Amino acid sequence: MPTLNSEQRIKNLLRLVAQQNASDLHLVVGRYPTVRLDGKLYPLTQEAVLSAEDTKMLSDGLMTEENKKRLIADGQVDFSYNFEEKARFRTNVFYQKGNVSVAMRLVSGRIRTLEELNLPPALYEFTHKMQGLLLVTGPVGHGKSTTLSALIDFINHNQDKHIITIEDPIEYIYEQDRCIINQREIGKDTKSFQDGLRSVFREDANVVLIGELRDLETITTAMTAAETGHLILATIHTNDTSQTIDRIIDVFPAHQQNQIRSQLASVLLGVVSQRLLAKVGGGRIPALEIMINNHAVENLIRENKTYQIDSVIETSLRDGMISLDKSLADLVQRGLIVVDDALLYSSNREYLQMLIGGRSE
Numbered sequence: 001m002p003t004l005n006s007e008q009r010i011k012n013l014l015r016l017v018a019q020q021n022a023s024d025l026h027l028v029v030g031r032y033p034t035v036r037l038d039g040k041l042y043p044l045t046q047e048a049v050l051s052a053e054d055t056k057m058l059s060d061g062l063m064t065e066e067n068k069k070r071l072i073a074d075g076q077v078d079f080s081y082n083f084e085e086k087a088r089f090r091t092n093v094f095y096q097k098g099n100v101s102v103a104m105r106l107v108s109g110r111i112r113t114l115e116e117l118n119l120p121p122a123l124y125e126f127t128h129k130m131q132g133l134l135l136v137t138g139p140v141g142h143g144k145s146t147t148l149s150a151l152i153d154f155i156n157h158n159q160d161k162h163i164i165t166i167e168d169p170i171e172y173i174y175e176q177d178r179c180i181i182n183q184r185e186i187g188k189d190t191k192s193f194q195d196g197l198r199s200v201f202r203e204d205a206n207v208v209l210i211g212e213l214r215d216l217e218t219i220t221t222a223m224t225a226a227e228t229g230h231l232i233l234a235t236i237h238t239n240d241t242s243q244t245i246d247r248i249i250d251v252f253p254a255h256q257q258n259q260i261r262s263q264l265a266s267v268l269l270g271v272v273s274q275r276l277l278a279k280v281g282g283g284r285i286p287a288l289e290i291m292i293n294n295h296a297v298e299n300l301i302r303e304n305k306t307y308q309i310d311s312v313i314e315t316s317l318r319d320g321m322i323s324l325d326k327s328l329a330d331l332v333q334r335g336l337i338v339v340d341d342a343l344l345y346s347s348n349r350e351y352l353q354m355l356i357g358g359r360s361e
Contacts, residue, residue, distance in 0.1 A: 006057035011083070016044070017106055018087045023141070025089075027055050027102040038278050055100045059093045062102070067093070070187070071100075080107075080169040080185070090171055105141075107171045111153045112146070118285050119147060122320050123272065126233075127155050132269035133226040135213075137238045142276045143286060144235040145171050145211070151233060152209055155179060161206040166196035168211050179207075186211075197221045200230065210234035216251045223260075226267040240324065240347065241271040241291040241313065242306045265301035268293045273324065275345045277337045285336055287345060289313065289324040323347075329355035 013033055017025045024036035029052050032043035048054075062081050063071065070077040076094035081104070083089060090105040114121050126134045134151075136144045149172040155161055156179040163179050168186035182203075183189075190196035193210060194217045200208050206229075213219050213236045226232045238244040245264065252260045273289040291297065296312050313321045328342040329352055339356065346352040 006054075006061045010058050010061050013044075013047075014083045014087065014089065014104070017104070018083070023106055025102075025104040025106075027058055027104075028096075029055055029099045029101070038282065038284055039276065040278075052099045055102060059100045059102050062091060063093060071095075078169050078187075080171070088171070088173070090169060108146070109173075111149045111172050111174070113154070114147075114150045117143070117146060117150060119150070119288070120290070120320075123147075123151065123290075124154055125320070126269055127151050127159070127231075129231055129269055131226055131229050131231055131267075133222060133232045133234070133264075133267045134269045135244055135271045136233070136235050137240070137244050137271060137273045138275060139239070140237065142274055144274065147272065147274065147286075148209060148233050148235065149174075152181075152207070155207055156181060162204055163207040163209070164196075164200050164203060164205045165209040166190065166193055166211060167209070168193070193218045194221060197225065200225060201228070205230060207231045207233070212236065213248075219248055219251055223263055223267050227263070238273070240273050240289055240310075242309050244271050244273070245301055245306045245309070261302055261304060265293075265298045268301070275324070277328075277331070277341050277345065279336055280338065285331060287324060287327040287331055287337075287342075288322060289327065290320065290322050292316075292320055294319065325352045325355060328352055332356045 013025060017035055020035065020037060022035040022037045026034040027050055029050055032045055032049055033047045034041050034043045067077050067079050071093055076092060078092050081089045081091045087109060088107040090107055092103045094101055114123055136147050138144055152163060153174060155163065156174055157177045159178060161179045163181045165183045167183065170183050170185045174181045184196050186192060193214060197210060197218060198221055208225060208230055210222060210232065213222060213234050222232050222234060236244060238247050248264060249257050249260055270293055271291045274286045276284040276286055279285040291309065291313050297309055300306060300308050313323050325346055325348055328346060331337045332339055332342050333356060342352060343349050
């Protein structure tokens with residue numbers, strides 16, 4: 001499309017992403033513009049292959065002058081991009097081999113409920129807690145932020161609270177209902193997750209959403225806030241409950257780890273680990289591991305026996321817990337996903353095959 005200017009070209013691409021309900025747009029030198037749809041990448045072969053000049057011009061059309069400066073200084077920059085007031089994109093512009101690349105994630109303008117996301121309404125139980133720490137985990141791009149947005153919006157419409165979000169960048173925009181909601185973006189409203197989180201102690205917050213637990217100071221402050229009357233909702237890039245707990249503990253120096261185990265055991269409300277799988281007939285559907293902290297789990301955390309938590313999850317279905325393999329098996333048995341996809345995400349393939357009765361595709 002050499003006759004179109006960069007502004008019109010990026011608008012056409014973003015309009016296409018929104019129309020096709022794709023999740024991502026990638027702009028990389030030497031490739032066609034590429035979208036991700038239902039987890040798979042599709043090159044837009046009706047477009048021209050991108051040159052270095054193309055990606056530079058297209059990215060310049062997305063960025064403010066401040067973002068351009070941060071790109072040059074840091075080699076990458078994160079920001080939100082509003083497209084014609086109809087769609088929002090979480091955007092990352094970065095250098096690779098001296099050229100500019102762009103990755104844009106479409107953020108739904110409407111916040112969906114747990115039911116609409118095919119998530120169990122039982123997760124709303126976490127929103128009724130006055131204090132504590134809820135962690136939503138899983139790989140990048142598997143819906144952690146979307147799940148948390150459903151919980152935050154449920155609080156917004158059903159409780160009278162002050163909610164503060166600390167995000168990098170801001171994704172979902174909440175319309176204040178019964179709650180006061182302040183949304184703070186890293187680099188724009190506060191310097192870092194640590195600074196933003198420290199300030200909530202002086203801002204009369206009830207509920208705090210942390211975009212990501214990244215480092216020792218953020219984790220320390222989050223656990224302190226969870227102890228002192230705040231409900232903390234956060235994401236962390238781990239695969240399951242045991243790994244999540246071990247990751248948090250391992251961030252701390254060895255001489256502090258026993259103390260942190262005790263603190264985490266008392267403040268942790270639960271861990272929700274999720275994967276998005278291709279749904280039969282189109283779209284994607286989540287599989288979940290849900291751990292709800294109880295006396296058994298609390299003792300295992302304190303005693304450094306996190307490897308035994310999987311057994312507690314397996315035997316606590318009546319308490320609302322579920323293992324990832326049981327969740328996957330349920331989706332297969334309901335005809336919502338295929339066996340081969342379930343096996344890709346299974347933590348114990350033999351056990352999963354036993355649960356689904358040896359079905360194969």
